[in-house]
Each structure stands twice: as structure tokens, then as C-alpha cells.
Amino acid sequence: MATLLAVTDPGDPRLADYVRLRExxxxxxxxxxHGLFIAEGAKVIRRALEAGYQPRSFLLAERWLADLADLLDQIDAPVYLVTEELAEQVTGFHVHRGALASLHRHDRYTVADILARSRRLVVLEDLVDHTNVGAVIRNAAGLGWDGLLVxxxxxxxxxRRSIKVSMGAVFSLPWARLAGHRDAPELLHEAGFTVAALALAEDAVELAGFASRLGASDKVAILxxxxxxxxxxxxxxGADTVVRIPMRAGIDSLNVAAASAIACYALAP
Incomplete structure (x- = not known):
């Protein structure tokens, strides 16, 4: 059973996992x-625990305690009870959902696992915005894709921001990080994938046309x-084909998260 501990000092070293979360x-x-990550909100925390991630600690406003009571009864970890004002002092933002958890980070899948178990695979090259990464994960999971490589x-x-935007889908969609950058298309080909790059190019084919040539059993990776x-x-x-989403009104492309949703829908098995 979790241990409840009231904390009143924002400088308490026990809260170190939660310091300045926006930086x-x-x-x-x-x-x-420290090999950790932060989950925000009762629903997301619950999904992380159900996926097998082990908690280091929790930071909760007392009024949110009831939402996690059933899980906390089964967990041996400290729960730091704070006011919402103190939580804001520590984290640097207003914790709207009133609940944070620090969890042990571990790699649940290898690249080889992802390649072996997937028929529809999203591969991300150097996205820098955590919001976009989280949105792509949510799109891929929600539209029935099997995995993600980054x-x-x-x-x-x-x-934290990626997890929040994905609504916890990062815990259900298998993903792994590539060890190297240069040879990703070759790695996908070796695993039997048809590789489609979403890009603006003169020889790009329309997404619908590419989709019409695929069968449900084909292995497809989109870059x-x-x-x-x-x-x-x-x-x-390195891709087998370059694919584009037709655009109008002089706009050449969509945000990468929006493009991922359209591509995942069009190419879903």
C-alpha cells in the first residue's frame, strides 16, 4: 500500500523528480x-501503471486522491500530498489535473520487436516538437497501426507533454528508438516493408493512388x-515511393501530426 506523506516545503528534496517540468x-x-518520466492526470497515470511501468512516487493534490485510491492500495511507493499552490511552485505550471506520477523508464520493445510484429508502421525522422510526437502516436494507435520507430x-x-497529448496511447502503441539514422530505409526493406515517404517531390504519387495498390497483408512503413x-x-x-496529400488554396502541406492522421487512415489495413 502506498505511503501518504504531507509536504509543505516546495524545496523538499523528495520532490526533486517534479522540479520545473516545463524546462x-x-x-x-x-x-x-535518473531513468524516469512523468505522467500527468489520473487517466494517464492509470494507463502507465496498467502497461507495467513501476512508480517512483506520486505528487497529488488531496482532492485527486480518490481517483487513484484503488491503484494506490496495490502499490508500494510514496505519495506526496501537496496543495495545488505548492505543486505549481515546484513544477512551474498549474497542474490542472491535480495528479502527477514519476515512473521508472525502461525500453519495453526493441527495434527488432517492432519490425517483427508490425504490418503498418510509422517512422519519425527528427521531429522536435513533443506535441507533434504525442499527436502522431495517438493517431497511429487510434487508427489501428501496429508500431512506431523514432x-x-x-x-x-x-x-510529459508527448504522453499528455497522446492521451496515454504511448503506453499501448509499441515503439522503439532507432540506434542509427542513416540506414533506416534499408532496415525497413530488409524486414519486408514497402516504404513510403510523405514529402513534396515532383515524382510524388497521390496518397489515394498508393493506397489503392495495397492489400491488408502488405507490410507498409510511412516516413x-x-x-x-x-x-x-x-x-x-531510400523509400520505394514518395507520397503526397493533395492540397488546395495555395497551401503546400499540412502539419506533420495532421498529415499522419490522414495517411494512417488512408493506408489502414
Whole structure:
């Protein structure tokens, strides 16, 4: 059973996991060093625990205690009870959902696992916005895709903002980080995938036309590039085909999260 501990000092060292959650660079260093990640909100915390992640601690406003009472009865971890004002002092923002958890980070899947178990796979190259990563994960999971691979420099799927935007789908969609960047298309080909790069190119085919040539049993991987420059030339060159979403009104492309939703829907098995 979890241990309830009232905390009144924002400088209490026991709250170190929750300090300045909006400062991305600081959090990346802290979370990597200590092997942790932060889940926000009772629903997301519940999904993380159900997925098998082990808690380090909880930071709760007392009025949110009841929402997690059944889980806390089964867990041996400290629960730091604070006022919402103190939570804001520690984290640097107003915790609207009143509940935070620090959990042990671990890799649930390898790249080989993802390649072996997937027929529909999303691959992200160097996305820098955690919101976009979370949205892509939610889209892929909700539209029936099997897994996700991210490049070495891609934003962290387990960063608090990514988790929040994905609505906890990051805990249900298998994902892994590629060890290297350059040879991702070759790796996908070796695993039997048809590789489609979503990019603006003169030889790009329309998404609907590409979709019409696929069967439900075909293994398909879509490549999505960074918010500014899109996919690298190497990844585009390594793809079997370049695919585009037809646009109007002089607009050349969509936000990467929106494009992922359309592509996942059109190419769903």
C-alpha cells in the first residue's frame, strides 16, 4: 500500500523528480540521469501503471486522491500530498489535473520487436516538437497501426507533454528508438516493408493512388520528417515511393501530426 506523506516545503528534496517540468533541457538531463518520466492526470497515470511501468512516487493534490485510491492500495511507493499552490511552485505550471506520477523508464520493445510484429508502421525522422510526437502516436494507435520507430534525434515519446497529448496511447502503441539514422530505409526493406515517404517531390504519387495498390497483408512503413525541413534526402531516396496529400488554396502541406492522421487512415489495413 502506498505511503501518504504531507509536504509543505516546495524545496523538499523528495520532490526533486517534479522540479520545473516545463524546462525541456533541464528535464531531458534529469530524466535521462535518473531513468524516469512523468505522467500527468489520473487517466494517464492509470494507463502507465496498467502497461507495467513501476512508480517512483506520486505528487497529488488531496482532492485527486480518490481517483487513484484503488491503484494506490496495490502499490508500494510514496505519495506526496501537496496543495495545488505548492505543486505549481515546484513544477512551474498549474497542474490542472491535480495528479502527477514519476515512473521508472525502461525500453519495453526493441527495434527488432517492432519490425517483427508490425504490418503498418510509422517512422519519425527528427521531429522536435513533443506535441507533434504525442499527436502522431495517438493517431497511429487510434487508427489501428501496429508500431512506431523514432530516429535518434527525435523528441522523446515519454516526455510529459508527448504522453499528455497522446492521451496515454504511448503506453499501448509499441515503439522503439532507432540506434542509427542513416540506414533506416534499408532496415525497413530488409524486414519486408514497402516504404513510403510523405514529402513534396515532383515524382510524388497521390496518397489515394498508393493506397489503392495495397492489400491488408502488405507490410507498409510511412516516413514522416521534421517540422521545418521535412524528410532528409537520404530517407526520401531510400523509400520505394514518395507520397503526397493533395492540397488546395495555395497551401503546400499540412502539419506533420495532421498529415499522419490522414495517411494512417488512408493506408489502414
Amino acid at each position: 525541456t533541457s533541464l528535464r531531458r538531463l534529469l530524466e535521462t540521469e 530516429s535518434p534525434r527525435c523528441a522523446d515519446p515519454l516526455y 514522416l520528417g521534421t517540422e521545418g525541413d521535412g524528410l532528409s534526402r537520404r530517407w526520401i531516396k
